Amino acid sequence: SQELEQSPQSLIVQEGKNLTINCTSSKTLYGLYWYKQKYGEGLIFLMMLQKGGEEKSHEKITAKLDEKKQQSSLHITASQPSHAGIYLCGADVTGNQFYFGTGTSLTVIP
């Protein structure tokens, strides 16, 4: 079973468009992580959020953790083909186990 729900499951956007990916948990999160994965490769760490209301940015990617620490969003501004891949949210829910969402597949059309 998945502790984290991601939406949408897949996204196709034109280059230059903005997009948002959501990650929702039914439990309070100790920490919320965003990773990116390309086919056949391992996960690449993007950002970590721990405090309710926290927001972090890296280049054109911004992630937020809501006040109740149960939902996070990842926003990409002016998308580029290099942003294509699978975006995964992950969270430490129990203190030992680490759960991942089902992933969002992003395609950026040049």
Next chain:
Amino acid sequence: GAGVSQTPSNKVTEKGKYVELRCDPISGHTALYWYRQSLGQGPEFLIYFQGTGAADDSGLPNDRFFAVRPEGSVSTLKIQRTERGDSAVYLCASSSRASGGSEQFFGPGTRLTVL
């Protein structure tokens, strides 16, 4: 090494055979995780080591799966009597401390195919 490495990168085996998958974490990282990722799914937690001991193995699907980390660095995931449903990419990750504040660094994975 600079990052987490996993060997082999690909493993094809026949149903019923035994396989071992190896993970070399980043030097000095005390926490090590194993995940299994099926096509179109996010990684599924299998087991978490803190040092040499398995702090949480509740994600192992059944007793055919076993993992060790005898010296607190390299870890081996062992699968006995493999089944076709075991086919997946097995990912290993390490971090400098227990989850809850430290990012995990992932290896490239081992793609296991059981025929």
